[in-house]
Amino acid sequence: MNENEWERLRRLLHRPLSLRGRVAGNRLWLAPMAGLGHVALRSVIDDLGGCGLLFSEMCTARGLDTENRRSSPTFRWRDAEAQRLVVQISGGDPGEMAAAAGRIAREGLCGVDVNMGCSATALTKRGAGAALLREPERAFAVVRAVRQAVDRVNPDLPVLVKFRTGWQPDPEPACEMARVLVEAGADALVFHPRVAPDRRTRPAVWEHIGLVAGAVDVPVLGNGDVQTPGDCLRMLEETGCAGVSVGRMAVARPWLFASWTLGREFGPSVYRETALAVLNALERYFDPQRAVKRYRKFAVYLAANFRYGHALVSQLTRGASLNDFRNSVHTLLCDDLPLSHRPSTHLFTR
Numbered sequence: 001m002n003e004n005e006w007e008r009l010r011r012l013l014h015r016p017l018s019l020r021g022r023v024a025g026n027r028l029w030l031a032p033m034a035g036l037g038h039v040a041l042r043s044v045i046d047d048l049g050g051c052g053l054l055f056s057e058m059c060t061a062r063g064l065d066t067e068n069r070r071s072s073p074t075f076r077w078r079d080a081e082a083q084r085l086v087v088q089i090s091g092g093d094p095g096e097m098a099a100a101a102g103r104i105a106r107e108g109l110c111g112v113d114v115n116m117g118c119s120a121t122a123l124t125k126r127g128a129g130a131a132l133l134r135e136p137e138r139a140f141a142v143v144r145a146v147r148q149a150v151d152r153v154n155p156d157l158p159v160l161v162k163f164r165t166g167w168q169p170d171p172e173p174a175c176e177m178a179r180v181l182v183e184a185g186a187d188a189l190v191f192h193p194r195v196a197p198d199r200r201t202r203p204a205v206w207e208h209i210g211l212v213a214g215a216v217d218v219p220v221l222g223n224g225d226v227q228t229p230g231d232c233l234r235m236l237e238e239t240g241c242a243g244v245s246v247g248r249m250a251v252a253r254p255w256l257f258a259s260w261t262l263g264r265e266f267g268p269s270v271y272r273e274t275a276l277a278v279l280n281a282l283e284r285y286f287d288p289q290r291a292v293k294r295y296r297k298f299a300v301y302l303a304a305n306f307r308y309g310h311a312l313v314s315q316l317t318r319g320a321s322l323n324d325f326r327n328s329v330h331t332l333l334c335d336d337l338p339l340s341h342r343p344s345t346h347l348f349t350r
Contacts (some may be wrong), residue, residue: 111159136180
């Protein structure tokens, strides 16, 4: 991008966004994701800087009200991030979702995010995630129950919903769903313009973001296929969305928030340094078995940055311990390893 485009991008991103009684420092957020937005990755993103709002990995609502934050594999956080952390919950039962939301509010976290975007069969067969898009009345009931549960504890906490286009490509049901969600009590929406069954095999339909944003009077953040700062600028200017929520690209390049919003520059060593930082954070926050599993997920996205990423994945994940992985990172991620301008999204779908 040229200097003028960078200036436009930072001007659009460097605007605080009020969310009920809270304020997001800028308009470039980590997207809510399942199994990826864990406390270790968030700590690395936070150390690099520039992220306006953090979202937890997906937490199942059932039983969340009794979870121990020190031992839970998903419902855990650092005290330093609490005021900027929105916890993502999934479920199809209004009572269970309300109980989970109440617990989140009592912990003094930044907000609650209702998952209506995940289309994994294990989730949808239980009536959760994107399955709620098939039943507007139940979607309304879930969000209304969450809003009421939060209000009983702290009315200043925002309720957000991330959702997809639906199960058909027509954007009008998505616009109507947005209106339903806002009527039920959602304070902001994160919209991913793909049909629910699509695992990122087709381009996101950005035009639908503008339609959804125009259908409601709360902030709508766009999500999907934002890989470069140029993509981010185009989404903001072409759709008129209130901000941009970045998911898998933020796993591949956790420093993008610092680059796009703060203007920090990073050399080729950032890939090795970030991989080591993730390994150190995983060791700090998880037991060895869970840390190994989470690193193997992260390594897929890291490898996608390189021209021969498919071969690199197996090399980066060879071994059975974090120290094995550290050795591989030191050996393999040399500064002259050929990079791709855009990560391979074929790896993202693994």
